[in-house]
Structure formats: C-alpha cells, structure tokens
Amino acid sequence: MTANTGTVATSGRTINVSGLTLFGGALAITYGSRSGGGPGALVPSTPGTATWTAKQRSGSPGTLTPLSTSPSTTVFAPDGSGTLTTPTSSVARGSTGNTISFTYTAAAGGMSNGSVAVRVPPGWSAPSTTGTSAGFSTASTGTLSTSGQTIIVSGVTLAGGATLTVTYGATGGGGPGATAPNVHASQLWRGAQASTPGSRTVLASSPMISLS
Numbered sequence: 001m002t003a004n005t006g007t008v009a010t011s012g013r014t015i016n017v018s019g020l021t022l023f024g025g026a027l028a029i030t031y032g033s034r035s036g037g038g039p040g041a042l043v044p045s046t047p048g049t050a051t052w053t054a055k056q057r058s059g060s061p062g063t064l065t066p067l068s069t070s071p072s073t074t075v076f077a078p079d080g081s082g083t084l085t086t087p088t089s090s091v092a093r094g095s096t097g098n099t100i101s102f103t104y105t106a107a108a109g110g111m112s113n114g115s116v117a118v119r120v121p122p123g124w125s126a127p128s129t130t131g132t133s134a135g136f137s138t139a140s141t142g143t144l145s146t147s148g149q150t151i152i153v154s155g156v157t158l159a160g161g162a163t164l165t166v167t168y169g170a171t172g173g174g175g176p177g178a179t180a181p182n183v184h185a186s187q188l189w190r191g192a193q194a195s196t197p198g199s200r201t202v203l204a205s206s207p208m209i210s211l212s
Contacts (some may be wrong), residue, residue: 003030036146083206091180093181094179099171111195114158118191121181123135124180125178131173
C-alpha cells in the first residue's frame with residue numbers, strides 16, 4: 001500500500017499512516033498498489049459487504065477515534081457463476097414455431113449492472129429484437145440486444161437466488177416462433193455471465209436441447 005503523504009506502516013490487518021500534517025487537504029491511501037510490481041490485492045471468495053473501519057487522531061499523543069462514517073465495499077458473486085436452465089429438453093428437428101424460455105439464477109452475492117448471454121446454436125433462427133422476427137427475444141429485466149447468434153442482456157442487477165428469464169422465439173410481438181435446424185443432434189446453449197460491467201465468463205454448465 002502507498003500514501004500520498006506521511007509514513008506508511010502496517011500492524012496485522014491495519015494500515016497506519018503517521019507524521020501527517022494536513023490543512024484542509026486530503027490523504028490518499030492506495031491498498032493493493034501495483035506501483036512496486038506487486039500483483040494487487042486478492043478479493044475474498046465469500047461474497048458480502050466489507051466495512052473498512054477508519055480511525056484518526058489530530059495530535060500525538062492521543063487516541064485514535066473512529067470516523068463517523070467509514071467506506072464499505074461489496075463483493076459480488078464471481079463472474080461465470082449462477083445457473084442457466086430451461087424446461088425444454090428436446091424439439092422436433094426442422095420444426096417451426098418454437099418458443100424456448102431460459103431461467104438464469106444468480107449465485108450468492110448477486111450481481112450489479114452485470115450481464116448474461118445465451119448463445120443460440122447454429123441453424124436456429126437468428127435471435128432478434130424485432131417483434132415480428134422468428135428469433136424475437138425478450139428478457140424479464142435488463143436491456144436485451146443481440147450479436148450474431150448471441151442474446152445479450154445487460155444492466156442486470158440481481159440479489160443472490162433471484163432470477164432472470166430470457167425468452168427466445170417469443171410470439172408476443174407477432175413473430176412466428178423460432179425454427180429449429182433439420183439435423184439430428186444434441187446442441188449446447190452456452191451461457192455466460194458477468195456480475196459487474198465487463199467481460200463475461202462462460203458458465204460451468206449450460207443446458208442441452210436435443211433435436212429428434
């Protein structure tokens with residue numbers, strides 16, 4: 001860690017900055033600083049809110065007194081966590097009018113302004129935000145967009161255990177429902193997730209749908 005003034009020392013899990021003289025100025029403490037070539041601080045694996053309790057004294061000798069407020073940091077679920085499921089296990093190959101709903105359930109710790117993506121396998125109708133399209137897709141929360149065969153829902157904030165529903169081949173906008181490829185196969189609908197804004201990580205498992 002570093003500070004923009006004073007002398008930095010540590011005692012257990014406490015950062016001490018001494019020798020300070022401030023006249024209405026600011027002290028900046030950087031924890032996990034990489035200026036010396038270090039890797040940065042490790043985030044705990046257990047989600048939750050951590051309070052960084054701060055104390056101060058104006059002179060020496062004296063007693064360090066807790067500030068009226070101290071900052072807190074929320075640790076969300078890791079990227080690529082949570083589950084993606086669908087009640088649809090199989091559809092007829094080459095069939096039309098398919099509507100498939102997916103449920104994403106957030107892991108403990110939840111997510112804030114994150115994103116969830118579902119990759120539609122090759123051969124299916126291209127996902128779309130146009131209501132009359134065969135691949136029209138909707139989401140129960142967040143903002144839905146598409147990129148090629150991928151459905152992306154961004155701006156998603158969910159508590160741990162809360163759910164997001166993604167519907168592919170929705171007919172509420174006048175569309176006919178999605179068309180399945182005319183092949184005999186079991187296809188993976190790969191999901192990915194990011195708990196905060198940034199790159200998504202592939203989920204540990206994603207649903208399979210068979211074409212028969």
